Amino acid sequence: DAKTTQPNSMESNEEEPVHLPCNHSTISGTDYIHWYRQLPSQGPEYVIHGLTSNVNNRMASLAIAEDRKSSTLILHRATLRDAAVYYCIRYNQGGKLIFGQGTELSVKP
């Protein structure tokens, strides 16, 4: 199972939008793209997921490329509480999430 590719770290200013990219060039047609984030000493927290079209929820937006080989998680206004490691995951089925190294997001006040 191929892992996704994400930048190791990104930095943002508070109250500015953040775009976290993810490459999943070997994705199959039935794989959903899931995003989770993890704060220190906590379990991963679900952020958003999608299959083909863009998705929005109260936490974030997910923009999926037309060819599905990449996606972008968008935090519309970063807060200090958004500082975490963000994981982009291909999820096929059977509860098996294949985590990459994730992107460590830091937010500056």
Added chain:
Amino acid sequence: KAGVTQTPRYLIKTRGQQVTLSCSPISGHRSVSWYQQTPGQGLQFLFEYFSETQRNKGNFPGRFSGRQFSNSRSEMNVSTLELGDSALYLCASSPETSSGNTIYFGEGSWLTVV
């Protein structure tokens, strides 16, 4: 509703011992999966259970085992503990195994092997 509950939260064991970790999924969730997180290897999938059956397994030695009960609660067991088994063990649950479902994680059990 209550989230995924894992017990114990912290434990220390000696090499060679065994350990059992427990997970109570969100009410109504039938799929329970387990992950190991270490600084060196990151988050790695251990196994997944659905309706008391192991449906998927990661690349871990046979010392790692698990089971699921009829009420969907799950346990994982590690026998003959090694120092390298020190990790955060995470349990996650979801309603079914469809990839469109959201998976919810517990806070984890911190295992230290000395």
